[in-house]
Amino acid sequence: MRYAMAVDTKKCVGCSDCVVACQTENNVPIGYCRDWIVEVTDGTYPQLELEIRSERCNHCDNSPCVRCCPTGASHYSKGGTVLVTPDECIGCGACIASCPYDARFPHPDGHVDKCTFCLHNRVEKGLKPACVSVCPTKCMYFGDLDDPNSEVSVVLKKRKWKTLIPEAGTRPQHYFLI
Amino acid sequence: MREELIVSGRMNHLVDPNLHIWHWHIPLYLFLGGLAAGILFFASLYTILGKENEYRTAVKIAPFITPFILIIGLIALFLDLNHKLYFWRLYTTIRLESPMSWGAWTLMVVTPISFIWCALNIRELFPRWKWPHSLLDTAEAFFRKNIRTLSWILLIFSLILGVYTGILFSAFNARPLWNTSILGPLFLASGLSTGAAVIIFMSKSHRERMVFARIDLMLIGIEIFLIVHMFMGFLASTQVHIDAASLFLGGPYTTPFWLFVVTLGLVIPAVLEFLELRGFRVPHLIAPTLVIIGGFIFRFIIAYAGQESRWLY
Amino acid sequence: MRTTRRQFIKVSALGAGSLAVAASTLKWSAASSLFAGADASQAFTRSPTYCEVCFWQCAGWVYKDNDGRIQKIVGNDEDLHCNGRFCPRGTGGVGMYHDTDRLKTPLIRTVVDGEETFRVAGWDEALDYIAARMKEIASRYGPECVALFTHGSGGAHFGHMLKAFGSQSITAPSFAQCRGPREVAFLTTFGDIVYSPERTDIRDTKCLVLIGSHLGENMHNGQVQEMSDAIDKGATIITVDPRFSTVAGKSKFWLPIKPSTDMALLLAWIHVLIENGWYDKEYVERYTYGFEELKAHVKPFTPEWAYGITTIDPHVIRQTAKEMFNASPAVIIHPGRHVTWYGDDTQRLRAVAILNALLGSWGRRGGFYNPEKAEVPEYPVPPFPQPKRMPTEAYEGKYTLANEVVSNGLCEATIPTTDKSCNFKIWFVNGTNLMAALPDQETTLKAIDALELMVVIDTMPTEITGYADVILPECTFLERYDMLRKSPHREPNIALRMPATEPKYNSKPADWMARELGIRLGLEAWFPWNNIEEMLDWQLKQIGSSLEEMKRIGVKKFPRTADDLYFAPGEDISFNTNTGKIELYSTDMENEGFNPLPVYTPHEEPPEGFYRLIYGRAPMHTFSRTANNPNLTDLMDENTLWVNPKVAKMWGLKSGQYVKLSNQDNKVSTFSIRVRVTERIRWDSVYMVHGFGHNNTKLSRAHGRGVNDTELITRVKIDPVMGGTGMRGNFVTFVFDTDGKEAAV
Ligand SMILES: Nc1nc2c(c(=O)[nH]1)N[C@H]1C(S)=C(S)[C@@H](COP(=O)(O)OP(=O)(O)OC[C@H]3O[C@@H](n4cnc5c(=O)[nH]c(N)nc54)[C@H](O)[C@@H]3O)O[C@H]1N2
Ligand SMILES: Nc1nc2c(c(=O)[nH]1)N[C@H]1C(S)=C(S)[C@@H](COP(=O)(O)OP(=O)(O)OC[C@H]3O[C@@H](n4cnc5c(=O)[nH]c(N)nc54)[C@H](O)[C@@H]3O)O[C@H]1N2
Ligand code: SF4
Ligand code: SF4
Ligand code: SF4
Ligand code: SF4
Numbered sequence A: 001m002r003y004a005m006a007v008d009t010k011k012c013v014g015c016s017d018c019v020v021a022c023q024t025e026n027n028v029p030i031g032y033c034r035d036w037i038v039e040v041t042d043g044t045y046p047q048l049e050l051e052i053r054s055e056r057c058n059h060c061d062n063s064p065c066v067r068c069c070p071t072g073a074s075h076y077s078k079g080g081t082v083l084v085t086p087d088e089c090i091g092c093g094a095c096i097a098s099c100p101y102d103a104r105f106p107h108p109d110g111h112v113d114k115c116t117f118c119l120h121n122r123v124e125k126g127l128k129p130a131c132v133s134v135c136p137t138k139c140m141y142f143g144d145l146d147d148p149n150s151e152v153s154v155v156l157k158k159r160k161w162k163t164l165i166p167e168a169g170t171r172p173q174h175y176f177l178i
Numbered sequence B: 001m002r003e004e005l006i007v008s009g010r011m012n013h014l015v016d017p018n019l020h021i022w023h024w025h026i027p028l029y030l031f032l033g034g035l036a037a038g039i040l041f042f043a044s045l046y047t048i049l050g051k052e053n054e055y056r057t058a059v060k061i062a063p064f065i066t067p068f069i070l071i072i073g074l075i076a077l078f079l080d081l082n083h084k085l086y087f088w089r090l091y092t093t094i095r096l097e098s099p100m101s102w103g104a105w106t107l108m109v110v111t112p113i114s115f116i117w118c119a120l121n122i123r124e125l126f127p128r129w130k131w132p133h134s135l136l137d138t139a140e141a142f143f144r145k146n147i148r149t150l151s152w153i154l155l156i157f158s159l160i161l162g163v164y165t166g167i168l169f170s171a172f173n174a175r176p177l178w179n180t181s182i183l184g185p186l187f188l189a190s191g192l193s194t195g196a197a198v199i200i201f202m203s204k205s206h207r208e209r210m211v212f213a214r215i216d217l218m219l220i221g222i223e224i225f226l227i228v229h230m231f232m233g234f235l236a237s238t239q240v241h242i243d244a245a246s247l248f249l250g251g252p253y254t255t256p257f258w259l260f261v262v263t264l265g266l267v268i269p270a271v272l273e274f275l276e277l278r279g280f281r282v283p284h285l286i287a288p289t290l291v292i293i294g295g296f297i298f299r300f301i302i303a304y305a306g307q308e309s310r311w312l313y
Numbered sequence C: 001m002r003t004t005r006r007q008f009i010k011v012s013a014l015g016a017g018s019l020a021v022a023a024s025t026l027k028w029s030a031a032s033s034l035f036a037g038a039d040a041s042q043a044f045t046r047s048p049t050y051c052e053v054c055f056w057q058c059a060g061w062v063y064k065d066n067d068g069r070i071q072k073i074v075g076n077d078e079d080l081h082c083n084g085r086f087c088p089r090g091t092g093g094v095g096m097y098h099d100t101d102r103l104k105t106p107l108i109r110t111v112v113d114g115e116e117t118f119r120v121a122g123w124d125e126a127l128d129y130i131a132a133r134m135k136e137i138a139s140r141y142g143p144e145c146v147a148l149f150t151h152g153s154g155g156a157h158f159g160h161m162l163k164a165f166g167s168q169s170i171t172a173p174s175f176a177q178c179r180g181p182r183e184v185a186f187l188t189t190f191g192d193i194v195y196s197p198e199r200t201d202i203r204d205t206k207c208l209v210l211i212g213s214h215l216g217e218n219m220h221n222g223q224v225q226e227m228s229d230a231i232d233k234g235a236t237i238i239t240v241d242p243r244f245s246t247v248a249g250k251s252k253f254w255l256p257i258k259p260s261t262d263m264a265l266l267l268a269w270i271h272v273l274i275e276n277g278w279y280d281k282e283y284v285e286r287y288t289y290g291f292e293e294l295k296a297h298v299k300p301f302t303p304e305w306a307y308g309i310t311t312i313d314p315h316v317i318r319q320t321a322k323e324m325f326n327a328s329p330a331v332i333i334h335p336g337r338h339v340t341w342y343g344d345d346t347q348r349l350r351a352v353a354i355l356n357a358l359l360g361s362w363g364r365r366g367g368f369y370n371p372e373k374a375e376v377p378e379y380p381v382p383p384f385p386q387p388k389r390m391p392t393e394a395y396e397g398k399y400t401l402a403n404e405v406v407s408n409g410l411c412e413a414t415i416p417t418t419d420k421s422c423n424f425k426i427w428f429v430n431g432t433n434l435m436a437a438l439p440d441q442e443t444t445l446k447a448i449d450a451l452e453l454m455v456v457i458d459t460m461p462t463e464i465t466g467y468a469d470v471i472l473p474e475c476t477f478l479e480r481y482d483m484l485r486k487s488p489h490r491e492p493n494i495a496l497r498m499p500a501t502e503p504k505y506n507s508k509p510a511d512w513m514a515r516e517l518g519i520r521l522g523l524e525a526w527f528p529w530n531n532i533e534e535m536l537d538w539q540l541k542q543i544g545s546s547l548e549e550m551k552r553i554g555v556k557k558f559p560r561t562a563d564d565l566y567f568a569p570g571e572d573i574s575f576n577t578n579t580g581k582i583e584l585y586s587t588d589m590e591n592e593g594f595n596p597l598p599v600y601t602p603h604e605e606p607p608e609g610f611y612r613l614i615y616g617r618a619p620m621h622t623f624s625r626t627a628n629n630p631n632l633t634d635l636m637d638e639n640t641l642w643v644n645p646k647v648a649k650m651w652g653l654k655s656g657q658y659v660k661l662s663n664q665d666n667k668v669s670t671f672s673i674r675v676r677v678t679e680r681i682r683w684d685s686v687y688m689v690h691g692f693g694h695n696n697t698k699l700s701r702a703h704g705r706g707v708n709d710t711e712l713i714t715r716v717k718i719d720p721v722m723g724g725t726g727m728r729g730n731f732v733t734f735v736f737d738t739d740g741k742e743a744a745v
């Protein structure tokens, strides 16, 4: 099993609903976020192009954050998700520095926090991640890449996509439809 | 014009708008680690070479400061942790891929040895020293008997420690400035050089000072060579690496780096040491002081600038 | 701001201390909640509501954790407005409840040592006071001297009370500051309005034309969802906007129009469609009136003519017209929603209506469907007394085609004049921050100054509360019942709002306040129920449901009474217009002395060194009401000023720097705004999001953040047809002074 997410940059309107929904679902403290929106504008008025991406931890297949963690708090879990066990985390910050996407942050409780793909609280209960299930434009897809019929597999087959900073060698599992 | 904005107001503490998760703690920890590694390397090396008495400062005196610096370093590391109560988790597992883990365990080996080393040489400072318990006498005798083995262990672990201070950064692919394999040898060289400087600083023997000045000069040469290569490497690499290098080539770190680290911390001491070796009379404390300060600033600059360098996407 | 008798008081310059209310509910980061939350979700309890963060009124579920704390709100899957997905503001609606800056107790204006201030009052005291004042003032001027300004659910309760008292002067900014022109334009053309939610069949459209309608930033949920569905199905989007809006970035055609010239483009499009025969001939023949007049009228309006005005390439005008025709009738020239721009807005929207008529999209799949509303009987009460004066008399002889009450008309009629006796002495203001909603603040303040009593019902200490004589703190929508939602949609449906929890602090729901006031005014006969639950249950039982059922399901759909979502092919339809036809040529307009066919009138251009002030929405905020919401300020805590790089260069402006703005009437903004240098805006305009720049210090997150566009809108172009306040004819320049910013930090 390999969980993955895809966001359709052609449909995402950058509303940030996914960000608030993550906050209220996962009790992310005010002032912090596990996901965020990037808007890229290219060109000169009126020859312009816009790309909008909802980003979060890429749950990399080859993730430096897991490698550099001295305690094993950062680890691979079901479906290749990358998780942090708060009680094993010493808050050294190595994983934060190691993530090319700045996807992690120190939780005010001390341990490191980041997107979990909502694994325990939703996905294992058969629900979609909170951000995916709230998105008004339905531009987010989540599922198992090993299952050719999962919505994420299907959409990746159908559409052109990219990942972020593939050159960093992390093998991200968060795709962007372009 | 290209405009790239995070529009959802992301402001994660210590991460935005620029990574600044590590402050003074980590560079201080690395500097002290490198310094201790340098001193202990020379102590063990000359013990193995059987030159304890020729290089008395290096082998018997200078190591006295290493337990303190290592402990201060560990305290700095501890203070840096955000989840301090879970500190012990470092020692419930060994993670071969994690430099942090390597460092923690290496210190776990080196720090006790540094204490043992001091204990073995305690009479250098307090000639009438007596252990309060006979068990300790037995222990002293044991270590004295196995001093060569101990030295070999120390030699290896001090090298690991020295390299580790660089690897901790260079393992981070995410920060282009750090992501160069040169940082390991460079920080090792810098650590050895500061170690040598401390020995010069403490030594009362002209001969010992001269030997270490020569060693230091060589190390400085290596450092300069590595630095030049590091920048050449960056400039020949991807845009993000070029951007990283440009932090030092016109960017905000240009003056601190080229003035304090390179000129004052490397070139001037090298010149002074060279002149001294050529027999000129130079106040002998200047060069080692500059080297130590330069090494200190170097860690800070690399730590801070590295966090500022990033992949843009 | 000029000084008036009625000084602006910062609510609870006192209050806070005397209230001793625990400010601890906002505790998100409760230690170790991270994983505890996961298990707790199992035990979550949920209750139905519909959202009040904007007027799309999505129905959803409020979830509470084990400790009974409101944790999250999610959409109701059965709901046609949201299809199970709330927008960011709705999801962040929890912040409205948790906000510790909320109004906490009734407050009464009083004078202490010559200083006007508020004192804390109990509910009985506050309501007794209002009732006594109302009776006394009405004894002098008649009950018609009371007006209600409202935007939101509480309006139903206070409106009921007002009607029973004897006044029908009830108005909302959602007409003359918002959708009024389009409703009047469509009413005069098709004999029916567009409604809210809009009857646009975006889901099935093949071509969506958005004229200054920035869907995606304008986060009206159902429309954004359907637009996304349409993108998925390959629909063409054509966006006309001087700014590179979010949706412009998703459009096949973006027409970067020169602001205020849309009418020329619309006329050129009509010209092209007719010249080329690119219109639905059968539809036009069967259903419309005045085609020949229209054809003759638009003859001169060639794309080349429009090019000189709009700067849009004639080739693109033709190409987009063809695109619309190819998609017809599954094409929508979107009427927009906030359309009070330049004072000739009804005429502009008439042109939009005409385009839709030519393309045959009205009543067709992928165009405009025919919505149906659930019929729910009202709880029986005696007939309301007939007022001596109707609200329209406030603006006698003006705005004759307005089909709703014109808020600015009532506002102006409150200011005493020599020739006319004043109409209004008492204002109730419920759920509308008039200082942000009404342009020309000076007039608003003059009106407020002339009042004998102003009662403000609000949840937050927004600007308008500072001018009140009595402030009544309403609990948030998460803590109360309201009337059933019964909005027109593809299927008739109703939704229930019920309290998820007790009202916090000493706040109360509007229905309770209105009834208590009614009883004090001797209007018991109009409030025969004991509480709103009883009233709702009665209503629901009449339609085969019950309060108990609705608490379980939240939303209930009913079958349509007729199969008339779209026109049947060849069906004969009688439209509710004078001619019974779709009036391309409007007889209503003609009768009232307006142009029966839309004409282009040039609008003023920015003087040298000035830029047109245009404004709009950010998807994560609603007007001025969310600017203090902790969850939403997390996403955006101030507005920025979009400036074209060329302009920035001329003025030496850098992104991130703060500037003040001064308009053509030398009105300088109270606070500073952060510059965002971006290619996404034209060089003759600057852009900001409406709703920021709050000056009430009690709004701890919103105070001093950004600039309030409303204070710079001092020049208003009134639409003579329906009284709409055109707000985009204001021009600003930069003032370099960062005081405002420093004051804010
Ligand atoms: N300059 C400028 N002016 C505009 C607009 C613009 O874009 N720019 N837009 C126009 C448009 S389209 C519209 S529709 C209007 C909107 O105008 P309004 O609806 O008046 O908008 P807000 O500024 O959000 O003010 C809402 C007030 O209701 C309060 N409130 C929120 N929830 C509740 C509640 O549950 N109960 C009660 N009692 N009060 C509550 C809020 O605290 C706030 O004071 O503004 C119009 N005016
Ligand atoms: N997130 C969010 N969504 C909302 C609301 C909210 O407060 N927040 N409010 C809701 C309400 S009540 C309303 S009325 C709607 C309003 O939403 P809309 O009806 O979509 O928008 P407007 O505010 O009229 O339009 C703003 C757009 O008009 C463009 N514009 C400015 N001048 C001109 C011009 O001369 N010509 C053209 N063609 N375009 C121009 C601006 O660049 C901007 O993109 O939004 C609704 N949705
Ligand atoms: S909720 Fe959906 S549309 Fe909105 S920003 Fe997130 S991904 Fe984009
Ligand atoms: S995105 Fe960052 S935090 Fe997530 S798995 Fe990859 S490296 Fe780790
Ligand atoms: S901060 Fe925590 S999760 Fe990250 S590397 Fe350190 S111990 Fe591991
Ligand atoms: S998957 Fe879950 S944890 Fe990750 S961003 Fe989405 S809601 Fe947050």
Ligand code: SF4
Pocket (backbone or CB within 6 Å): C051, C052, C053, C054, C055, C056, C057, C058, C082, C086, C087, C088, C089, C090, C091, C219, C220, C221, C222
């Ligand atoms: S569109 Fe958003 S804010 Fe408006 S009612 Fe729906 S969820 Fe609430």
Ligand SMILES: [Mo]
Pocket (backbone or CB within 6 Å): C174, C177, C178, C179, C337, C338
């Ligand atoms: Mo509106």
